[in-house]
Amino acid sequence: KQEVTQIPAALSVPEGENLVLNCSFTDSAIYNLQWFRQDPGKGLTSLLLIQSSQREQTSGRLNASLDKSSGRSTLYIAASQPGDSATYLCAVLVDSSYKLIFGSGTRLLVRP
Amino acid sequence: DVKVTQSSRYLVKRTGEKVFLECVQDMDHENMFWYRQDPGLGLRLIYFSYDVKMKEKGDIPEGYSVSREKKERFSLILESASTNQTSMYLCASSGHLYEQYFGPGTRLTVT
Numbered sequence: 001k002q003e004v005t006q007i008p009a010a011l012s013v014p015e016g017e018n019l020v021l022n023c024s025f026t027d028s029a030i031y032n033l034q035w036f037r038q039d040p041g042k043g044l045t046s047l048l049l050i051q052s053s054q055r056e057q058t059s060g061r062l063n064a065s066l067d068k069s070s071g072r073s074t075l076y077i078a079a080s081q082p083g084d085s086a087t088y089l090c091a092v093l094v095d096s097s098y099k100l101i102f103g104s105g106t107r108l109l110v111r112p
Numbered sequence: 113d114v115k116v117t118q119s120s121r122y123l124v125k126r127t128g129e130k131v132f133l134e135c136v137q138d139m140d141h142e143n144m145f146w147y148r149q150d151p152g153l154g155l156r157l158i159y160f161s162y163d164v165k166m167k168e169k170g171d172i173p174e175g176y177s178v179s180r181e182k183k184e185r186f187s188l189i190l191e192s193a194s195t196n197q198t199s200m201y202l203c204a205s206s207g208h209l210y211e212q213y214f215g216p217g218t219r220l221t222v223t
Contacts, residue, residue, distance in 0.1 A: 044214040
């Protein structure tokens with residue numbers, strides 16, 4: 001059974017720092033991996049999608065990497081800003097399934 | 113941009129009422145999903161649909177049903193609302209790349 005883990009559960013950093021959020025999954029047979037952002041009381045915003053054949057994706061200050069063989073993905077945020085404060089969730093799509101398996105999220109606070 | 117809309121941001125219903133939550137997407141996506149999100153339990157899949165009039169149970173379908181009469185619209189129905197169905201409900205859709213896009217959520221309170 002696929003399980004997704006995110007470490008750390010919470011992170012507090014000063015503005016301007018570069019930071020890395022971690023996501024690990026137990027079964028490498030995934031179709032893709034998706035990173036989301038969620039602000040309190042709101043829906044999820046898709047940040048990056050990495051197909052299983054890809055190694056990384058970039059969007060602005062965000063870079064996500066995928067290593068299927070080790071069951072790991074990282075989300076790198078460059079030059080963090082207070083507006084980046086949110087919960088970040090990773091999710092994997094299991095092969096031949098429509099189901100996304102979510103991690104429990106990392107709650108990020110960027111202090112001014 | 114993909115847009116997924118949900119009929120209400122906040123809803124308060126009484127125990128035993130029939131509740132309809134509506135979701136509409138504008139990207140001609142085949143797949144649509146209903147989740148609920150609770151503190152400490154994360155996101156849990158209730159039902160999903162991969163085509164019009166097709167539906168499949170997710171992880172926690174008990175107490176819920178769904179309807180998909182048109183491709184762009186997916187409704188979640190609580191036949192007889194109970195207090196343990198108080199939650200944040202999130203709708204999502206995905207197309208051929210399976211990237212899921214979420215709506216803004218409906219905070220449902222059942223009293």
